[in-house]
Amino acid sequence: MPHEIKEISEISDFRGINDMKRFIGFLIKEFYHIFRDFRTLLILFGMPVAQILLFGFAITNEIKDVKIAILDESKDNVTREISDKLLSSGYFLLYDNLQSVKDIEPEFRKGIIKEVIIFEPNFSDNLFKTGSANIQLIADASEPNLANMIVAYTTSIITNYRSEITKSEDVLPSINTEIKMRFNPNLKSVFMFVPGLMAVILLLVSALMTSISITKEKEMGTMEVLLVSPLKPFQIIIGKVIPYLLLAFVNAFVILGLAQFIFGVPIVGNTILLVLESALFVIVALSLGILISTISNNQQTAMMISLGGLMLPTIILSGYIFPIENMPIVLQIISNAVPARWFIAIVKGIMLKGSSFGYIMKETFVLIGMAVFFIFLSIIKFKTRLE
Amino acid sequence: MKIVEVKNIVKTFxxxxxxxxxxxxxxxxxxxxxxxxxxxxxxxxxxxxxxxxKPVKGNAKVLGLDVVKNYKQIRKKVGYMPGRFSLYQDLSVEENLKFFATIFGTTVEENYNLIKDIYILLEPFKKRKAGKLSGGMKQKLALCCALIHKPDVLFLDEPTTGVDPVSRNEFWDMLRKLKEQGITILVSTPYMDEASLCDRVALMQKGKTLSIDTPDNIIRQFKKSLFAIHSENQYELFQTLMKYEHRNTVFPFGEFLHYTDKRENISEDEIKNYLETLNLKGLKIKSVKPNIEDCFMALMEEK
Known part of the structure; x- marks a missing residue:
């Protein structure tokens, strides 16, 4: 009797066609889930746009119109010229001319000025007679990064001025350093954020959303019904993955589009290569998502693991915000395990430097290795039963 | 062929x-x-x-197929409705049904006659999201979804738990109709009164079966005389009966206590007289026919 049943099912089952129909039915259901959940849509489409606009407009590393005070104890031609240069640069605004050293402290306390520039008495005399004169820069270091930047900008303007006058008067031979910023000549911060943002958003959409959508089935008890059906486990997984794969691509194009047309971030290298590398990264992220869903039983756990275990390292250890070279050696080693680290290097290479495949081969192979490893691991971990 | 054969099956967690x-x-x-x-x-x-x-020990066959070795084939042929409400809340009635038909490689139209009687009740709400249905409606939809591929055997895990009494009755009517169409049904329930609606039952307690038989046979095996007793103070009555030297079992059953005695051929009056000597007020006592719950309690006591 068991044999009979088996044979009948073998004959009546047009395997390929039926399998395909089942799979398409499953895919349609997945799209229903995505397009009917407002929160999902918000994360999928609202977040990439909001993040890139935020990082592009609001968060900048450039300084502009910083209020300063000047204490000029010399009041000669040279100090006046230097002050004019500083104030006409666009970086600084004169808030106050101070009369004595005593005024400095109260002025800082008010919290309006960020820097005080002090010229010593007899500035121009000293400069031309002894060849050296002193300027003191006092910055408000309660915001250390800003203070550093302000001092650096001020110093460079003063250095420029000095080289001008030494050239015109031919006094001492001096060494001129000429600085060029390659690949991002204006040091625009949006250049640096776009690759990182690509990594974060693709990871979020692929890993977080996939793992949540799979664990949701477990939590609601529908996974039980799906398992007790002719759907094969890999069909369930692929069916879960494909919608997010497509949506991750839509997101990648939105980010690149916004970056290019609103902020003028160029894609110097090969666009097709960039798309292929993004696909590779998405596959790594999706396989991580599947892995997370196999080890967590509810949506909350999946979300905690995705956010804590994936997002945090991606933001902190990938070189997205903090340069990897400056990290303690232990963190540098750990950062090797963060897929985004390699992907960000690839995106920076292609987008900003126009690197060809040869230069990003190492990173690409690391990502391929990760993809293979995670897919293998999730196949082993995926349960065809409830235990 | 037996539809389901379970032999010495053990499962531990x-x-x-x-x-x-x-x-x-x-x-x-x-x-x-x-x-x-x-x-x-x-x-x-x-x-x-x-x-x-997977069972730890023993084996089980469904439709002649081993549940461990031939699990893929079994999954194509059985209908399963888990205990929790397991439909897609964000899909409409229609979409849920269509989805389950599709993944089983069939269409709603193909097996519509099987679910027609049930689906007709759902038809007016077919555009409504499953999450917005009442408990009874959800249960009917879940049954339709488990049936849509015309399974040879249907497993219903506590289908009536948390459903109102009217819907429960309707549900059992549906099961009887399905049975007439030749579908074998295994159903689990914590409600003892539903036992009489089954052809055969297995009474289960702490992982073991107490008895497997038709409901009538199980009741027939109940040999002792059973009394339903009521007084103004049920708690006091219960305490008193528990202390009674001839007591066999006593447990609450609705407004009454169901009581059996160790002695044979005991009459209502003997018990009544005993209780009256202890000053219990408003005593009502009558001899009743045992039901499945009485049998269950008695069997539990034996084990």
């Missing part, structure tokens, strides 16, 4: 034994009930039969 050496068989076209309180092992047993869990 860590240190707890959920199903302990259970054996039974289900014939073609039967409604077979697994009756027992929460934690009796009903769900675990169902999950083993639907290939979701």
């Amino acid at each position: 860590d240190k707890t034994t959920a199903v302990d050496d259970v054996s039974f068989e289900v014939e073609q076209g039967e409604i077979f009930g697994l009756i027992g309180p929460d934690g009796a092992g009903k769900t675990t047993l169902f999950r083993m039969l639907t290939t979701l869990l």
